[in-house]
Amino acid sequence: MPRPNPIAEYLDAVRLAFAFDPALAERMRREVADHLHEAAVAAGGSWAAEQQAVARFGDVRLLARHHAAPVLLARMRGLAVVLIAALALVFVAMELRVAWYGWMQWTASDELKTINAVGLPLDRWTFFAALALAGAGWAYIGSRHAPPAFDTAYARELGRCLTLCAAAAAALTTVVAVETALTTFRLATSWSSAALVPALTMAGEIACALVLLRRLRAALRGAATARALFG
């Protein structure tokens, strides 16, 4: 039976332990590979030297826990920034569209007025809810500090951050969905070249929501993986 390769085994363990951040896992794997090979060569390059290099490097799970705490908090802060930016951009797009309708004297049909009577208050209050949740999330995330290593208490804090961000993202996605439905109905009933501006602003809102959801999914995955590994 072939003798296991200590460095290769350790590098596999690095990839697994840093699974909460695939880009960091790859960077660590490459850095640790260089480190261990150099240490093994300095100690003679034998199989025993490789084993000694691995032993001197330390517990890979502990190393990953030290990295996980600041990395996940930074990701959560990035998510909060994207959330606030998405809210601001969606608001600007909505206002721009309304101003455009006014400027073009684009009045709503009776049918659209009936739909707007339900859609617009829902849109407005859901946007306010998204704003309040994002503000709470921003304040909570801003007041957190990364401990020296990832632990269960920290996992709970990250869970609260994610809950607030996810709730705000869900509310904002609802806003964008309602806006899309109302705008599509308006454009479908009276299409002209003036429809380009509402269509573009709508596309911008959808892009904001998609970017936000993608960041949220990455943050959720990272936190869930870290909890599974170290929680």
Add this chain to the structure above:
Amino acid sequence: MDSTPRLEGEMLKGHLDMIVLAAVAAGPAHGYAVIQEIRRRSGGAFDLPEGTVYPALHRLEQKGLLGSRWTTADSGRERRVYALTKRGQRALADHRTVWQRFTAAIAGLFEEPAYAAPKSDR
């Protein structure tokens, strides 16, 4: 039992960022070289588990005190090399000033007896 505190315990962890900055100040270096420099310049007193230097290197990079880039070593392996940034140089100078004041104060304390023995009336 020896009650002398070990240098490589909590004392060392609290100053790891400063130690790493000081080691990188000698010139651009990869993780293994940083560890070797710390060991050499501390006369072997700071003998850390070698992996512990990486969270510090990454943290200092995030703070903008270190910069890093991939290079290729003579062996052909990829290597991440770290170097002090201007901010890092200023931070290290600040650390050095504070540390010199601190060690001078501690040295002053240790030169005096821990406490004066009470005078006997008899």
